Amino acid sequence: MAKKMRETITSYILPILLLLLAVQTNAHNVTRLLSHHPSFSSFNHLLTKTYLADEINRRTTITVCAVNNSAMSALTSKGYTISTLKHILSLHVLLDYFDAKKLQQIGGGSALAATLFQATGDAPETTGFVNITILRDGTVGLRPDGGNLSSFFVKSIEEVPYNISIIQINRILPSDTASAPTRDPEEMNITGIMLARGCKVFAETLLSSHRASITYQESVQGLGGMTVFCPGDDAMERFLPKYKKLTAPKKEAFLQFLAVPTYYSMTMLKTNNGPMNTLATYGANKFQLTVQNDGDKVNLKTRINIVQIVDTLIDEQPLSIYRTDEVLLPKELFKASAVEASPPAPEDGDVADCQKPSKGKANGKKKKAAPSPDDSLGESDSPAEGPDGEADDVTADEASGAVRIVGGAKAGLVLVVSLLNLFASFWLL
Numbered sequence: 247m248a249k250k251m252r253e254t255i256t257s258y259i260l261p262i263l264l265l266l267l268a269v270q271t272n273a274h275n276v277t278r279l280l281s282h283h284p285s286f287s288s289f290n291h292l293l294t295k296t297y298l299a300d301e302i303n304r305r306t307t308i309t310v311c312a313v314n315n316s317a318m319s320a321l322t323s324k325g326y327t328i329s330t331l332k333h334i335l336s337l338h339v340l341l342d343y344f345d346a347k348k349l350q351q352i353g354g355g356s357a358l359a360a361t362l363f364q365a366t367g368d369a370p371e372t373t374g375f376v377n378i379t380i381l382r383d384g385t386v387g388l389r390p391d392g393g394n395l396s397s398f399f400v401k402s403i404e405e406v407p408y409n410i411s412i413i414q415i416n417r418i419l420p421s422d423t424a425s426a427p428t429r430d431p432e433e434m435n436i437t438g439i440m441l442a443r444g445c446k447v448f449a450e451t452l453l454s455s456h457r458a459s460i461t462y463q464e465s466v467q468g469l470g471g472m473t474v475f476c477p478g479d480d481a482m483e484r485f486l487p488k489y490k491k492l493t494a495p496k497k498e499a500f501l502q503f504l505a506v507p508t509y510y511s512m513t514m515l516k517t518n519n520g521p522m523n524t525l526a527t528y529g530a531n532k533f534q535l536t537v538q539n540d541g542d543k544v545n546l547k548t549r550i551n552i553v554q555i556v557d558t559l560i561d562e563q564p565l566s567i568y569r570t571d572e573v574l575l576p577k578e579l580f581k582a583s584a585v586e587a588s589p590p591a592p593e594d595g596d597v598a599d600c601q602k603p604s605k606g607k608a609n610g611k612k613k614k615a616a617p618s619p620d621d622s623l624g625e626s627d628s629p630a631e632g633p634d635g636e637a638d639d640v641t642a643d644e645a646s647g648a649v650r651i652v653g654g655a656k657a658g659l660v661l662v663v664s665l666l667n668l669f670a671s672f673w674l675l
């Protein structure tokens with residue numbers, strides 16, 4: 247009986263499950279599509295270097311207006327910084343599907359398309375829109391808002407209806423706003439940005455550690471850029487008594503632990519789930535954190551606790567700074583007891599813990615939002631339990647916009663995990 251069951255699982259159910267999981271991966275890969283066209287290698291390379299390729303792959307119903315290598319040289323010869331190049335290229339990604347046929351059939355002779363430049367919020371006013379016009383002679387012109395009409399449709403390069411269309415235009419779209427200089431990484435005042443955007447306490451703490459401050463500054467100027475996860479002021483304020491008890495080297499390690507020596511946009515965080523090294527990772531000191539997206543939210547976790555990203559202070563390659571709802575605690579410096587005040591056991595652990603939750607867990611989950619270990623930190627300062635504490639929890643969750651109740655993707659994962667567990671138990675029979 248057990249054997250039969252096992253066979254059934256192996257031959258039917260597991261493949262279906264794997265298929266279900268596979269469907270969630272992206273359908274197109276702009277890098278691969280363009281790699282079939284060597285005369286667009288320069289454009290393709292820059293899409294990768296600016297991480298716009300990730301952004302494009304994540305979306306559907308999209309049009310990429312590419313230029314060939316000779317037209318690219320007009321752009322690359324200008325000495326633009328990587329973040330300016332990113333702005334310019336993001337203007338070349340239309341958030342609608344236009345293949346050769348659809349371009350010729352634009353109703354009324356013209357259409358206005360929003361671009362990724364507009365969508366990222368980097369474009370002032372409507373400068374991130376592109377006006378597509380069919381001219382009298384039938385050629386199709388593309389003109390960015392506030393720019394001149396000097397770019398024209400040449401031909402279709404790749405069409406995957408209606409997910410992605412890659413078309414060739416003869417030259418880069420001219421836009422003063424997209425090509426405006428952005429901040430130089432050396433001039434990026436990390437603590438200044440934090441001070442102004444809700445991470446004042448953390449910024450001050452960082453400034454008080456000379457060595458940690460230097461590590462941050464060096465990292466943002468390093469090859470990979472930097473991503474910082476600074477705790478919001480209330481959370482950091484509550485944490486300060488614990489911080490003050492650390493020795494100086496531990497304080498330094500803690501501060502360095504909250505930054506990663508790689509630039510990650512929000513999209514990249516959502517697609518790069520898993521453990522990451524931090525500025526504190528050195529030799530035997532792992533000081534890793536794990537990134538995991540939860541529907542549209544991004545959580546960070548260690549063995550000790552889970553925190554959620556609630557705001558983006560800056561996202562400008564090579565630097566991004568995100569605010570978290572609570573202080574992420576490295577397991578190297580804190581014991582799990584730091585959060586033991588939490589009434590039910592936190593939904594703990596690393597990715598590997600997927601195996602842990604038992605069948606019963608799914609029920610528990612539906613009933614109520616997962617108890618967030620974050621709350622327990624707060625409780626260490628406000629011993630009040632009962633109704634008072636509960637009210638706090640509710641507001642904290644609302645403030646962070648955290649919907650911890652099972653969302654679509656999470657429900658799917660929970661289902662799959664529970665099923666896998668179920669199978670695992672049969673397996674052992």
Ligand SMILES: *[C@@H]1O[C@H](CO)[C@@H](O)[C@H](O)[C@H]1NC(C)=O
Nearest residue numbers: 272273274306406407408409
């Ligand atoms: C288009 O995208 C959807 C959603 O990502 C995907 O399911 C579908 O397979 C894609 N179509 C093609 C032709 O790649």
Ligand SMILES: *[C@@H]1O[C@H](CO)[C@@H](O)[C@H](O)[C@H]1NC(C)=O
Nearest residue numbers: 272275276277278279281303
């Ligand atoms: C896209 O294709 C490129 C080149 O084939 C490959 O290096 C890259 O890993 C692919 N990206 C994804 C997300 O599959």
Ligand SMILES: *[C@@H]1O[C@H](CO)[C@@H](O)[C@H](O)[C@H]1NC(C)=O
Nearest residue numbers: 355356357358377378379389
């Ligand atoms: C696009 O530009 C043309 C010419 O500048 C203008 O006549 C047309 O109204 C514009 N189309 C839209 C949709 O804004």
Ligand SMILES: *[C@@H]1O[C@H](CO)[C@@H](O)[C@H](O)[C@H]1NC(C)=O
Nearest residue numbers: 392393394395420421422423
């Ligand atoms: C548009 O053309 C005018 C005149 O040729 C020129 O002065 C201006 O700089 C151009 N604007 C852009 C954004 O290229």
Ligand SMILES: *[C@@H]1O[C@H](CO)[C@@H](O)[C@H](O)[C@H]1NC(C)=O
Nearest residue numbers: 285314316317400415416417
């Ligand atoms: C690149 O595109 C331009 C504009 O369409 C064209 O004149 C030129 O011949 C192309 N160069 C190559 C090498 O295809």
Ligand SMILES: *[C@@H]1O[C@H](CO)[C@@H](O)[C@H](O)[C@H]1NC(C)=O
Nearest residue numbers: 433435436437438439441442
């Ligand atoms: C960074 O900003 C803070 C606050 O605005 C300011 O006090 C500090 O002097 C600035 N640092 C640098 C290096 O500009």
